[in-house]
Amino acid sequence: ARVAASPSFKQMTELVQSLRKRKDETVVSLKLSNYRAQQQILKAESDKYEAIQKTATPLVIKALAADTKPLAGDSTKINRSMRFTRGLNKDITLGEAVxxxxxQL
Structure with missing residues (x-):
């Protein structure tokens, strides 16, 4: 019920369904005008996805202290850990799971 009521999650579900449908489409028009029209449609879908992500409530995600303690001297591993968590803060699916x-609590 909660997921069905969320407009951003509903839009995300529609996007996933359209991506699955697009994956199955293997025929591409060789006529340039048709190809460009199709590309504009795909660009609009992409822009819609970006808008969904921008409206998502950002989560506060950081590595656990037990995980960061062994990395104290290695800046490469610290940066890798930060890059991993940075991408998760606007994940709509993860937000709904939270x-x-x-x-439940």
Whole structure:
């Protein structure tokens, strides 16, 4: 019920379905005008996805102290850990999972 009521999650589900449908399409028009029209449609879908991500409530995600303690001297591993967590803070699916867990508590 919670996931069905979330507009951003609903849009994300629609996007995933369109991507699955697009994956199965293997025929591409060789006519330039048709090809460009199709590319504009795909660009609009991509822009829609970016808009969904921008409206998502950012999560505060950071590595556990137990995980960062062994990395204290290695800047490369610290940067890798930061890059990993940076991408997760606007993940809509992860946000909904966190909300479901909060509801269970």
């Amino acid at each position: 909300n479901v867990l909060k509801d």
